[in-house]
Amino acid sequence: MKDIYYVNSAGTKLDLLSPPYLLQTGDLFDYEWDYDSTSTSLNGGEITEFYRSIQEKNLTLSVVNYGKEDYYAAIDRFYETVEYDVLRKSAGKLYFGDSYLLCFLIASNKSEWESDSSLLDNDVTLVAPMPVWTTEQTMSLYPQSSGAGEMSNGLDYPYDYEYEYAGQYNLQYLQNNDFVESNFSMIFYGPCINPYVRIGGRLYEVQTTLYDGEYLVIDSRSRTVTKHKVYGDTENLFADWNRDNYIFQKISAGRNPVTWPGNFGIDITLYHERSEPPWSSL
Secondary structure: OOOEEEEOOOOOEEEOEEOOEEEEEEOOOOOOOEEEEEEEEOOEEEEEEEEOOOEEEEEEEEEEOOOHHHHHHHHHHHHHHHHHHHHHOOOEEEEEOOEEEEEEEEEEEEEOOOOOOOEEEEEEEEEEOOOOEEEEEEEEEOOHHHOOOOOOOOOOOOOOOOOOOOOOOOEEEEEEOOOOOEEEEEEEEOOEEOOEEEEOOEEEEEOOEEOOOOEEEEEOOOOEEEEEOOOOOEEEOHHHEOOOOOOOOOEOOEEEEEEOOOOOOEEEEEEEEEOOOOOOOO
């Protein structure tokens, strides 16, 4: 079984498969699409759109009693970890292996909670605003002076990118391991002017100047383009992307050539979004 754990928005982790917490069962891997339709005859119709709505899921979690003091502390720790996200309206992440579901834990129904019981059973309800399991895949493009083509050491996934070098510092190949196109985020690091990258023949460009220590984030899921300045303030640059090319176009599955000027760095993260998490590695 893959690791299953919860990490709240402050970074506190609860391992749900290791005492004192033991996940028993739940409908975490079930899913359902919603749809719109129109009537085309007396006996049928046509589906016009599929979409995902906010979903609730349930799981049963046991808390093992290793002694009254530790038992009560474990119950409190679970509550405080998940309640933190609800009170701050900032989703936590429920992980299954390398995939995560953004969610809030909004209800708890306890049984066998007495201090002399061997364990407490906690029926928990979570709500997922965007009910997709996300697996991230990251590639770093370095400036020529910093060793172009090196892979970031910040992530260690079993599905690393394939690299093929073509004798040029500003040409690489990005292998999108999903079976469909993927949402993404891109971070461009200053200093640079009008930073851009071409992926699979598509241009992603923002007409701005980034000074040393500044960076720019394009996020296709939130449809945002944001400059982060040296002293921490931000600037919305949604109006400044190259209008001849849709800057939030998802990145195609398979092998994509990547070119950029080479005088600044870029981090590219693909978001593989699925109705259920992958059971094998992407």
